[in-house]
Amino acid sequence: MERILSLQDIRFSYTPDDPDSRFAVDGVSFDMQAGEWIAVVGHNGSGKSTLARLIIGLLFPQEGTVGLFGDPLTEDNLWEKRSQMGMVFQNPDNQFVGATVQDDVAFALENNGIPFGEMTLRVQNALEQVKMDTFLDHEPHHLSGGQKQRVAIAGALALRPRLLILDEATSMLDPQGREEVIRVILELREKTGLSVISITHDLEEALLADRVVIMNGGRKFAEGTPQDVFLKGEALTALGLDLPFAMRLSALLKEQGIPTEPGTMTERKLVEQLWTLHSNR
Template structure:
């Protein structure tokens, strides 16, 4: 496993001139391997968005370093490194620049001086990757929320990034739109070697990741596989987070005297356990 991105003792405050100002993130270290899907979770104000901005050089840490693709991020290599990172934000309506879907996807390519011939190919390819190739000439405002976010992902993919950062990219979508975006990301991960960092409040989304980082008040609270993280149970609830549906349901069932053999993160396992422990004895 090769490392693709890491933070080393990173600290950042928005008002460095004030001595007692709270640090948005403090002493954060972690490392992401090439091809991993990482979910970053934490309460509002825990430092998630600050971290996203530190990772792609919108902010620079007051102390510590951010390393991307083996290099320490600085103002000289910022543009080079940023071209390896695609970013998709929360509000689908705030990130459209083109009058049509294909113009929008082409925008970043044009900025990066990609020749027209290649541009056409890449626009088609990346729209096909998110299954939006039929909407080349559609106007963005005629799309649903999920479709808009898929186009935003295509725009990021067109630059052939190594890393895709999703900053609460599904939080404004309806359930169907959320599912569209998540299955798009899942498919991309199967077909490419893309590294995905997703900042999210959606615990079901975090369950899909290889590893989860939990932030609390600007500090790293925990990191581990979804299994490891969610086995902390009520501890996470105390941090303002939630548990996956099957775990919450399981806890409630136990509290009501329904026998269960185990903790479960999937509904299917829980249904099975309810059945075998209570009905099919």
């Protein structure tokens, strides 16, 4: 397996000259293999969005190194490295430049000097991947939130990135829009082996990831499979984080004298246990 990202002891402060200032990211390390999906979770101010900006080279750490696709990220190779990454931001309304969906997706390709024939192919292809290919000539601002974010993802995909970073890309969407976007990402990973870092508050989304990194006060509080990380239960709620729905419901059922298996995190697993209890009653 190829290691595509390696963070080593990164420290970053927005006000490095102020001796009293706190590090927004304070000594964080983790690696990522090609094809992985990592969810980064933490409350506002935990440093997770700063982390995303450090990875994509919008910010540079004062200490430590960001390794991308085998090399440390520097100001010299920034553009070459960045061309292999795509990023989708939180607000679907702040990231459109084109007058139509296809113009918008083509924008970055044009910037990168991709020939016209190749460009049309890539635009079509990227929009098919997010299931928006019937919207080529629509105006972006008339789309729903979920559709807008899918177009934004297509814009990133058209550049054929090796790493896609989603910075709270679903947090402003309605439940339906959120589901559309998550479904598209799941499918993309299955079909293309794309690597994804998703900065998110949505724990049900985090449950789908291969690995979860929990940030708190600029530091990495926990890292592991969703199963391992969410087993910490109360330690996470003490940080002001929530737990997945199935875990919250299991805890309430326990209070009512209905025990479920420890570590039940998905609704499917929980309902299956309840069905069994029902039929054995």
